Amino acid sequence: MPYSRATSVCLVGVEGHPVTVEVHIGSGPSCLIITGLPDAALAQARVRVRSAVENSDLSFPDDHTVVNLLPAALPKSGTGCDLAIAVSLLAAAGLVPPAFDTGTVFLGELGLDGKVRSVRGVLPCLLAARRSGATRAIVSVDDLNEASLVPDVAVRGVSDLASLVEYLRGGGGLVSEVAPIEVAAPPLPDMRDVAGQERPRRAIEVAAAGGHHVFLLGPPGSGKTMLAERLPSLLPPLSDVEALETTSLYSVAGLLPESRPRLLRSAPLSAPHHSTTMPAMIGGGSAPLRPGAASLAHNGVLFLDEAPEFKRPVLDALRQPLESGEILVSRSQASCRFPAKVQLVLAANPCPCAAMAALACRCSTSVRRRYLDRLSGPLLDRVDIRVDMPPVARAGLLIAGSAEPSAAIAERVASAREAARERWQQAGTADFTNARAPGPLLRSEAFRLSPKATAPADRLLDTGQLTGRGYDSVLRLAWTLADLAGRTRPDSSDVAEATGLRLGHR
Ligand SMILES: [Zn+2]
Incomplete structure (x- = not known):
C-alpha cells in the first residue's frame, strides 16, 4: 500500500504537541502537497525533503504525493517534522520498512544536503511525546545531549538522512544515547x-x-x-x-x-x-x-x-x-x-x-x-x-x-518559607508564599491580627500614607517577618518593620 505514517512533535509556545505525519502516494499529476495547517516554514518541508532525499542517493517518488499532518485542527509550525515526513514518504514509496509504531518519535530539520539539523525546544517536545506514550526518539546528533535530559525515553542521534535509512533497513547508522553528564x-x-x-x-x-x-x-x-x-x-x-x-x-x-x-x-x-x-x-x-x-x-x-x-x-x-x-x-x-x-x-x-x-x-x-x-x-x-x-x-x-554568606541566609529563608507553606496550604490557597496570599484571606477571621499588633499600620492608613493595597502589603510582609523570627503570628514590632519596608524611601 503506498501509504505510511510516522510521529513527530510540534511546538506551540513552550508546549509540545504530538503530530502524526501521514503520506499517501496516489495516481494523478506529479506533485507534493502538505495539508493540515502547516505554517510557511513547515510547508517548505516539501522543498527540503525532496532535496534531502535526492542528495541521499535515493529516488524521490515522482507521483501524486499527499502529506497530511494530524490533528488537523492544530496549527503547526517549525521544521521539526521534516524527519518524520521524509521517513513516512520513503516508507510509502517502499524504500524503507514502515515506521508505523507510535512509540518512536522523529524530530529534526533536514538540510538540502540531507544533513539532520538541530531544532529548538527538544526538551519540551520529548516531554510531550513521553506523556503521549512514546518510548523512543530519533533526533539530530546535535540535540542528543538535550534529548538525554528526558527520563524514560531511549534517544538515538542521527547525522544525516542516509544514516537513518541504513538504520531503518536494519543496519547501524545511529549514535546511541550518551549518559547524561552531570554538569555542575x-x-x-x-x-x-x-x-x-x-x-x-x-x-x-x-x-x-x-x-x-x-x-x-x-x-x-x-x-x-x-x-x-x-x-x-x-x-x-x-x-x-x-x-x-x-x-x-x-x-x-x-x-x-x-x-x-x-x-x-x-x-x-x-x-x-x-x-x-x-x-x-x-x-x-x-x-x-x-x-x-x-x-x-x-x-x-x-x-x-x-x-x-x-x-x-x-x-x-x-x-x-x-x-x-x-x-x-x-x-x-x-x-x-x-x-x-x-x-x-x-x-x-x-x-x-x-x-x-x-x-x-x-x-x-x-x-x-x-x-x-x-x-x-x-x-x-x-x-x-x-x-x-x-x-x-x-x-x-x-x-x-x-x-x-548566602548559604546561612538561605537556611533562614527556607524555614520561613516552610512555615508559610504549612499555613497557606492548610488555608487552601493555590500559592504558598506570603507575597501571593489573597488580601481577603489576610483580613479573614482566622488570620486577622489584633488591633494592638496592627496599630502602626492603622495610623498610616487613617492618615492616607498607606493605600488599601499598601495595607495588605504590610500584612503580607508582617507574616514574612514573623516566619523569619519563628513567631506563629506577627506582633506589633513585625507590623512596624513591615510598614518601614513598604514605605521605604517615600
Ligand atoms: Zn540628578
Whole structure:
C-alpha cells in the first residue's frame, strides 16, 4: 500500500504537541502537497525533503504525493517534522520498512544536503511525546545531549538522512544515547560580597523569604545590581517540575548550550536591558513564538535595572504576569501562553543625572519626581518592598567578602518559607508564599491580627500614607517577618518593620 505514517512533535509556545505525519502516494499529476495547517516554514518541508532525499542517493517518488499532518485542527509550525515526513514518504514509496509504531518519535530539520539539523525546544517536545506514550526518539546528533535530559525515553542521534535509512533497513547508522553528564552549575554570586548595607541586606532576605517584589533606589555604585544578582542564591532550589518548566523555556528560546545542557536547578535571573522591546520582554517573534525575558525569569528573578528608562508599555505589560504568572502572546497565526511566575526586582537611580552623591546632583525636585513617576502606579503598587540604598562608605568596601554568606541566609529563608507553606496550604490557597496570599484571606477571621499588633499600620492608613493595597502589603510582609523570627503570628514590632519596608524611601 503506498501509504505510511510516522510521529513527530510540534511546538506551540513552550508546549509540545504530538503530530502524526501521514503520506499517501496516489495516481494523478506529479506533485507534493502538505495539508493540515502547516505554517510557511513547515510547508517548505516539501522543498527540503525532496532535496534531502535526492542528495541521499535515493529516488524521490515522482507521483501524486499527499502529506497530511494530524490533528488537523492544530496549527503547526517549525521544521521539526521534516524527519518524520521524509521517513513516512520513503516508507510509502517502499524504500524503507514502515515506521508505523507510535512509540518512536522523529524530530529534526533536514538540510538540502540531507544533513539532520538541530531544532529548538527538544526538551519540551520529548516531554510531550513521553506523556503521549512514546518510548523512543530519533533526533539530530546535535540535540542528543538535550534529548538525554528526558527520563524514560531511549534517544538515538542521527547525522544525516542516509544514516537513518541504513538504520531503518536494519543496519547501524545511529549514535546511541550518551549518559547524561552531570554538569555542575557555576556557583551563584554570594551575599558575602555585599559589605555594609545592613538594611538593604535585611530587605532582600525578607523578599526571598516571602517572595515579595522589591524596588531598590540608590545612586550608582550603591550595590543595587550586586544585591539583585544575589537574590537567586537565597531562593530554594527548583523542584523537579520547576526545573523541567524553566529549562524547557530556555530550550525553546534556543539558550541551552548544545554541548553540555543541564537542567536548571537554581532560580534563574533574567535581566533585560532598558532598551528591550515588547516582544523581547513578553515573548513573540515569528512562529514558533519565542519566550521573552519575563518567561526566562520563570520560577526566578526578573531584574529591571534603571527601571524608569524602560518604555512605559513594556513595563505595563508586566502587570499581567505579575497577577497571573503567565503571559498570553497573540499573533495573527498563533497564540500561546508562556509561563512567567517571577519575582520582580526594580532598581533606579534617584534622578536622571545618576550622580554618585546627592551633593553632585543638580536636578530640580520636579525633575527628580518626574523621573521616578515614569514607573506607573499600578506596577509599583504590586511591589511590597522599597529600599533606599545609601552610598557605600569606603570602610564598607574594604571589608567586602566578610559579610554573612548566602548559604546561612538561605537556611533562614527556607524555614520561613516552610512555615508559610504549612499555613497557606492548610488555608487552601493555590500559592504558598506570603507575597501571593489573597488580601481577603489576610483580613479573614482566622488570620486577622489584633488591633494592638496592627496599630502602626492603622495610623498610616487613617492618615492616607498607606493605600488599601499598601495595607495588605504590610500584612503580607508582617507574616514574612514573623516566619523569619519563628513567631506563629506577627506582633506589633513585625507590623512596624513591615510598614518601614513598604514605605521605604517615600
Ligand atoms: Zn540628578
